[in-house]
Amino acid sequence: MIIGITGGTGCGKTTALRAIAELGGTVIDCDEVYHRLLETDTALLDAIEARFPGTVLEGVLQRKLLGELVFSNEEALLDLNAITHSAVKAEVLRLLTPQPKLAAIDAIALFEGGLAQLCDTTVAITAPEESRIARLMAREGIAKEYATARIAAQKSNTCFSALCDHTLHNDETEEDFRAKCLGFFTSLVIIEENTAKENDHDN
Numbered sequence: 001m002i003i004g005i006t007g008g009t010g011c012g013k014t015t016a017l018r019a020i021a022e023l024g025g026t027v028i029d030c031d032e033v034y035h036r037l038l039e040t041d042t043a044l045l046d047a048i049e050a051r052f053p054g055t056v057l058e059g060v061l062q063r064k065l066l067g068e069l070v071f072s073n074e075e076a077l078l079d080l081n082a083i084t085h086s087a088v089k090a091e092v093l094r095l096l097t098p099q100p101k102l103a104a105i106d107a108i109a110l111f112e113g114g115l116a117q118l119c120d121t122t123v124a125i126t127a128p129e130e131s132r133i134a135r136l137m138a139r140e141g142i143a144k145e146y147a148t149a150r151i152a153a154q155k156s157n158t159c160f161s162a163l164c165d166h167t168l169h170n171d172e173t174e175e176d177f178r179a180k181c182l183g184f185f186t187s188l189v190i191i192e193e194n195t196a197k198e199n200d201h202d203n
Contacts, residue, residue, distance in 0.1 A: 001192045002096065002103045002118055003185070006110040006163070007125035008154045010132030010139075010147075012170035012177055016125050017106055019181035023189070025102035026095075030115065033091050034084060044087040051079055085113035092118065102189060108154070111163050121188065124164035126157035128171055 003020065007013050017027045037044050038061050048066070049056035055066040070077040092105060092115060110116050127135075129151060136147040161167040168184060170177045 001101070001120050001189055002099070002105065003188065004110045004116050004119035004122035004164075005104050005106045005125060006108060006122065007127075007160050008108070008132065008157065009150060010135040011125045011127040011157075012135075012174070013106055013125045015170070015174055015178050016123070016168060016181045016185075017104055019178055020102065020104040020185055022182065023102060023185055025104055025185075026100040027104050028092055028095055028106065030088055030092065030105065030107035030109075030113070033095075034088050037087050037091060041087060041091075044083070047083045047087075048080070051083065052076070081109070081112065085109065089114050089118075116163075120192065121166065122164040123184075124157075124160035124167045126161060126167055126169050131171070 003025075005013055005016055005020075017029070021027050042059070045056045045059065045061060048061065052066055052069055055062050055069065066080070070080050088107075096103060096118070105115050105119060107113060107115050110119075110122065116122055132151055133144060133147045136142060136150065137144060140147075142150075166184075168177075168181060172180070
């Protein structure tokens with residue numbers, strides 16, 4: 001079973017992913033995949049350089065320069081996303097071969113990047129804005145204004161919930177949310193196993 005996990009920053013996706021790992025699942029963090037590819041995938045760097053000349057020097061992506069080029073140019077950002085989403089999806093497919101019994105794909109662009117198509121079900125992790133701001137400030141040592149702006153720049157809880165099959169709302173302690181996640185993911189796996197047995201019986 002492949003579960004797609006998405007949601008805004010500071011919602012508790014890491015806790016949800018740890019729960020899947022505790023259940024023996026494989027966890028794929030697409031942010032980590034992307035940053036690793038930027039250091040190892042010459043085809044990806046060549047594609048970025050071809051579209052944005054001068055942004056790759058001696059095999060190293062000039063992130064600040066690329067950021068300046070796409071920051072206020074929607075068409076350029078769409079082009080960059082098309083290049084990077086394709087590379088990330090190909091790497092995720094490679095990591096899922098052979099397919100494990102249980103896996104989670106963690107991506108803020110789960111739907112935009114075409115990764116939701118690889119999932120059996122999708123789960124939005126949501127949390128109250130005040131809690132998210134507090135977590136971001138504590139985790140990254142940033143000011144409240146910056147944390148608030150980071151959250152405001154992303155899709156809302158409502159938007160993530162509307163896209164996904166399920167929603168896990170994190171309005172409790174980390175330990176309580178971990179327990180909620182363990183129970184929820186365990187029930188998903190049991191449902192899938194029972195469905196598979198019924199299908200085998202019908203066949």
